[in-house]
Amino acid sequence: MQATMADHTAGAAASTILEAGQHVVTAEFKINLLRAVRSERLRCRADVLKSGRSIIVVEADVFWRIWAFQPEGRGVSTAKAALAPHPAQARAVAYTEGICVPRARLTACSPP
Numbered sequence: 001m002q003a004t005m006a007d008h009t010a011g012a013a014a015s016t017i018l019e020a021g022q023h024v025v026t027a028e029f030k031i032n033l034l035r036a037v038r039s040e041r042l043r044c045r046a047d048v049l050k051s052g053r054s055i056i057v058v059e060a061d062v063f064w065r066i067w068a069f070q071p072e073g074r075g076v077s078t079a080k081a082a083l084a085p086h087p088a089q090a091r092a093v094a095y096t097e098g099i100c101v102p103r104a105r106l107t108a109c110s111p112p
Contacts, residue, residue, distance in 0.1 A: 003031050005044045006060040006079035013046035014056040014083045021088050027055065028082040037076050039064035049080075056083045 007029055014024045046060035062077045 002033065002037070002042070002062045002077045003029070003079070005042060006031055006046070006062055006077065007081060009044040009046040010058040010060045010079065010081040011083060013048055013058050013060070014081075014085075017048060017051050017056070018085055022085045023088045024056065024083040024085050026081055027084045029079065030081075031077055031079040033077045035074070035076055037064055042076070054084060056085065057081070058083060 007026055010029075011024050011026065018024065041064065043063045044060055045063070046058050048056060048058050050057040058081045060079045060081065061075055062079075063075055
């Protein structure tokens, strides 16, 4: 759960600096679990550390709150992710009757 939350939040942080028509995919991901979670609610914050043409490096921290007056809470895990920007348009990924089609329109798959 913590890894999924950190990866998703890292992707959202990286997408804030993308050009129009791009999305990101995770190229590398590492998480350090700091302590056991003792709460049903978690919070995650991600910051872009470095933005390049081919890789965006993001750090994400997962917290749980002990008391209501703690703004961030206690850290339960920290993650670093390298994300790669890609065009948002679907690429041809499968063959249908020997014709290359985008995944969204794929109904039957047979090799050419």
